[in-house]
Amino acid sequence: MKVKIHTLFQYLLETTEADPEAIVGFSLSQSPKLGDFLDDLDPELSLDWNNRDFRGLPELRGQVLAQAGLEGVCTPQDVLITAGAAEANYLAIMQLLQPGDEIVVETPGWPQAEVLARAVGAKIVKVTRHEADAWRLPLDMLADAVTPRTRMIFLSNPNNPTGQLLDRADLEEIVRIADQVGAWLLVDEVYAGLEWQGPRAPSVAGLYARGITTGSVSKALGLQGLRTGWLICSDADMVMDAVILRENASEIMNIMGEVIAEIALRPERLAPAMRAARRAGAANLARMNAWLDTQPGLSWVPPQAGLIGLGRLPAGVDSDRFAKRLLAPPYRTFLLPGSAYGQPNHIRLGVGGGAEANLEQGLSRLAQALADWPA
Numbered sequence: 001m002k003v004k005i006h007t008l009f010q011y012l013l014e015t016t017e018a019d020p021e022a023i024v025g026f027s028l029s030q031s032p033k034l035g036d037f038l039d040d041l042d043p044e045l046s047l048d049w050n051n052r053d054f055r056g057l058p059e060l061r062g063q064v065l066a067q068a069g070l071e072g073v074c075t076p077q078d079v080l081i082t083a084g085a086a087e088a089n090y091l092a093i094m095q096l097l098q099p100g101d102e103i104v105v106e107t108p109g110w111p112q113a114e115v116l117a118r119a120v121g122a123k124i125v126k127v128t129r130h131e132a133d134a135w136r137l138p139l140d141m142l143a144d145a146v147t148p149r150t151r152m153i154f155l156s157n158p159n160n161p162t163g164q165l166l167d168r169a170d171l172e173e174i175v176r177i178a179d180q181v182g183a184w185l186l187v188d189e190v191y192a193g194l195e196w197q198g199p200r201a202p203s204v205a206g207l208y209a210r211g212i213t214t215g216s217v218s219k220a221l222g223l224q225g226l227r228t229g230w231l232i233c234s235d236a237d238m239v240m241d242a243v244i245l246r247e248n249a250s251e252i253m254n255i256m257g258e259v260i261a262e263i264a265l266r267p268e269r270l271a272p273a274m275r276a277a278r279r280a281g282a283a284n285l286a287r288m289n290a291w292l293d294t295q296p297g298l299s300w301v302p303p304q305a306g307l308i309g310l311g312r313l314p315a316g317v318d319s320d321r322f323a324k325r326l327l328a329p330p331y332r333t334f335l336l337p338g339s340a341y342g343q344p345n346h347i348r349l350g351v352g353g354g355a356e357a358n359l360e361q362g363l364s365r366l367a368q369a370l371a372d373w374p375a
Helices: 007-015 034-040 058-067 084-096 112-120 139-145 168-181 236-247 255-264 267-292 319-327 359-372
Strands: 079-082 102-107 123-128 150-156 184-188 211-216 229-232 308-312 346-350
Touching (some): 034 255, 058 079, 079 084, 079 236, 084 112, 084 150, 084 184, 084 229, 123 139, 139 168, 267 359, 319 346
Parallel strands (some): 102 123, 102 150, 150 184, 184 211
Antiparallel strands (some): 079 229, 308 346
């Protein structure tokens, strides 16, 4: 097995030392500081493994269920703490997919599943979201894509990168489609809780025996640096298989990540943190929409949830060339080209990051770069 690099990660590697002055497309909320947690940290805390459970701190797993609305539906034994949602996705995909299996993925969508499935030797079946249909997931096309050979369906909800949301009725229909052939249904929920239109969708782990929910504290809470996420599934064998694979990779979680994540997910801290994240995200989203109205030829379908969406570039502007030109002087502004998601006529726009992203400056420079683009 050889995991080959994806376009998205390739671009990030190539630009990691660019030191931009502004970011348009920041994908997470403003990050807290370590000092925000010091009063709740025990200075006598051992930094050795917690020696309590290979699945992660029991109290953290309880908080994970609570924030997902799964208390009384799933148990702490159904939760595995992982190194972010990325590791949770990795553990599920690598243990469940075999060469020749089929996996159904959405496009545009989070590319991790496609990268791993290709390395395994599984067949990738894509269901396309279309901009003309507001990037909705076409459930009729999904149903047609699923066959008796389908081992897994992989989705993100809210969708990464369009921000479109599957509601309860959508998820129940997808569960029905998966259940007809006994397929696993993995839904990455890293942006859950940042809904601008409608309520948070239910977690699939509570809807389906072969449903797998993954998530993390990275996006809505801005705690990406903790590398703390989770996998939730009521199938005990599936969770144990994930534990076994992790034992041969990262082995056990970092104790500081677990402890700080547990503090962050306590109800008395989570509720105000989410209110602040939604308030900041909504304000930046309104600013982005107003700015886009002034830009000839540039448009987007506003995200229903999450902090990112895809903006369509004016005709004749290539996203890769434009992103690299924008990153260079005099603009010094970072954004991700749409080619990272198979959309070369688009750029990823985002409303996260707080003041440090310098969004206003970034939008001004983005507008200037578009105006300067050769006809």
